[in-house]
Amino acid sequence: MQEAAFRALGIKAFYLPFEVRPGEFRRLMAKTKRLLLDGFNVTVPYKERVLRYLDRLSPEARSIGAVNTVVRDAKGWQGFNTDEAGFLDSLVAEGRFRPRGKTVLVLGAGGSARAVAYGLARQGARRIILANRTLTKARRIVSRYQKLFPRVQWESRTLKEKWCDTGTISLVVNATSVGLRSDDPALISPREFPRRTLFVDLIYQPSETRLLRLARRSGHRTLNGMGMLLCQGARAFQLWTGRKAPVAVMRKTLQSEVS
Numbered sequence: 001m002q003e004a005a006f007r008a009l010g011i012k013a014f015y016l017p018f019e020v021r022p023g024e025f026r027r028l029m030a031k032t033k034r035l036l037l038d039g040f041n042v043t044v045p046y047k048e049r050v051l052r053y054l055d056r057l058s059p060e061a062r063s064i065g066a067v068n069t070v071v072r073d074a075k076g077w078q079g080f081n082t083d084e085a086g087f088l089d090s091l092v093a094e095g096r097f098r099p100r101g102k103t104v105l106v107l108g109a110g111g112s113a114r115a116v117a118y119g120l121a122r123q124g125a126r127r128i129i130l131a132n133r134t135l136t137k138a139r140r141i142v143s144r145y146q147k148l149f150p151r152v153q154w155e156s157r158t159l160k161e162k163w164c165d166t167g168t169i170s171l172v173v174n175a176t177s178v179g180l181r182s183d184d185p186a187l188i189s190p191r192e193f194p195r196r197t198l199f200v201d202l203i204y205q206p207s208e209t210r211l212l213r214l215a216r217r218s219g220h221r222t223l224n225g226m227g228m229l230l231c232q233g234a235r236a237f238q239l240w241t242g243r244k245a246p247v248a249v250m251r252k253t254l255q256s257e258v259s
């Protein structure tokens, strides 16, 4: 997707994967400034850990506490979070969903969930429920975001709780890694939600997780993570190159690469 965009605009650049084991991350980060890198993306599970190696953070990245895009500038590495805006771009354009005044449920409390919850709060969601396997992690996010967005009604829950008050929820976002494997379960039952709730899964491969399949069969609207992947990538491209991303080219490449 990124290399297709570079080619389309005649930019001589490569986008290379660096697969790093947890024990090697620090050593790689210590080397990055000496490498011929103008920028990079960071993904699972390093989006939070990378912060300590950066020289500056954008206001969003600082508030969210997670970085997925890094740009070299005169002062060193600057960290951004394009997941948040990329999620919103996709939610509005493809999901035709506007968060203002809505009640939403976010599953997860990792870097992705933080970006999603921040975006929904920034767009004026009325009530945001964070449900996570480890309750303390959801609580930590809620207490941080309560200070940033005091008008939002924040709640934290475990995934085991019974969902008896789903009536007002109009959006459910899976921001956990559950669903990546085809035999993964759905963390909640879509049948318990009002018809036409929008179910979003940030996972794009498989293109339909069990959660989205059950949601579709229950008559809900569904959206996978492909749109967010594209939109966060387009925003990263703009940060690295200062040029408008050729989104159509990027979408086409992505669709042909991800089956």
Ligand code: ATR
Pocket (backbone or CB within 6 Å): 043, 044, 045, 047, 107, 108, 109, 110, 111, 112, 113, 132, 133, 134, 137, 175, 176, 177, 178
């Ligand atoms: P990311 O950067 O994509 O958010 P992450 O920070 O590793 O990745 O977060 C992964 C999320 O998936 C977490 O919310 C995690 O729950 P815990 O905080 O309890 O670890 C969730 N997750 C991973 N495996 C899970 C499982 N088997 N059941 C429920 N939640 C799971």
